[in-house]
Amino acid sequence: MFPLERQNKMLELLKLKKVLKMTELKEELNISMDTLRRDIQSLVKQEKVEKIYGGIKLKESHFGESSMEERMVSNLQEKQSIAYTCSKFIQDGDCVFLDSGSTTYQIAKFLQNKKKLTVITNSFPVALELLNSDIELIIIGGKVRKEERSIVSYEYLFNFSQLNIQKAFICASGITLEKGISDYNVEEAITRKKMIELSSEIYVAADSTKFGKDVTVGIAPLSEIDHIVTDQNVDKTFTRAFEQINTNLIISPICN
Structure with missing residues (x-):
């Protein structure tokens, strides 16, 4: 799977689950942790995702209250x-x-x-x-x-x-x-x-x-x-x- 395909897959998963842990992503995409970190860094630079403790979430595109799942x-x-x-x-x-x-x-x-x-x-x-x-x-x-x-x-x-x-x-x-x-x-x-x-x-x-x-x-x-x-x-x-x-x-x- 090419980097762009993996990154789009991450975004699709985030739309469903809102928050994803690094371990979940690694298992779902069947890639190494180093590859995962590079993909995440690319999405962060594109301002599509935000890093959180132990995982990532979609970058908020509007002002408002984030979900309890995200805040946890x-x-x-x-x-x-x-x-x-x-x-x-x-x-x-x-x-x-x-x-x-x-x-x-x-x-x-x-x-x-x-x-x-x-x-x-x-x-x-x-x-x-x-x-x-x-x-x-x-x-x-x-x-x-x-x-x-x-x-x-x-x-x-x-x-x-x-x-x-x-x-x-x-x-x-x-x-x-x-x-x-x-x-x-x-x-x-x-x-x-x-x-x-x-x-x-x-x-x-x-x-x-x-x-x-x-x-x-x-x-x-x-x-x-x-x-x-x-x-x-x-x-x-x-x-x-x-x-x-x-x-x-x-x-x-x-x-x-």
């Missing part, structure tokens, strides 16, 4: 380091909210050894991760948002004002000093607004690519956010700017 593997090392840092703020006996999102899903992986912990979530991946642990698990009842693997419209089945949530870990698609945190989906934003209102301490878990973006729906100004936990790639202009406001910017160390 993109910037994975950064998200793991953020999650590890967030887990250090969760103590035995806490009642915490873990938002739907690829970074908060990583937080769940670091909670298995916590004692007498209650986790409230609207995320199916978080719930499944904690299902066989000793953690008390509460799922928000409401409408299922299938593409996000989450539950929204909390008011359908449960009065959450009765809960004493010490810490909420919220995701965001955009963070700016002027507008605060934002997201693409109205229902997700409404759920996050409610959890911010009910929780004593608010953490936003977001990798550095979210900074400087103000997307579709505003969630909360920074004055309502206690801490933002991000990775070491955040631009220094933001770290300096956060020194002038009350929201605490926490830079997570690299997680080995």
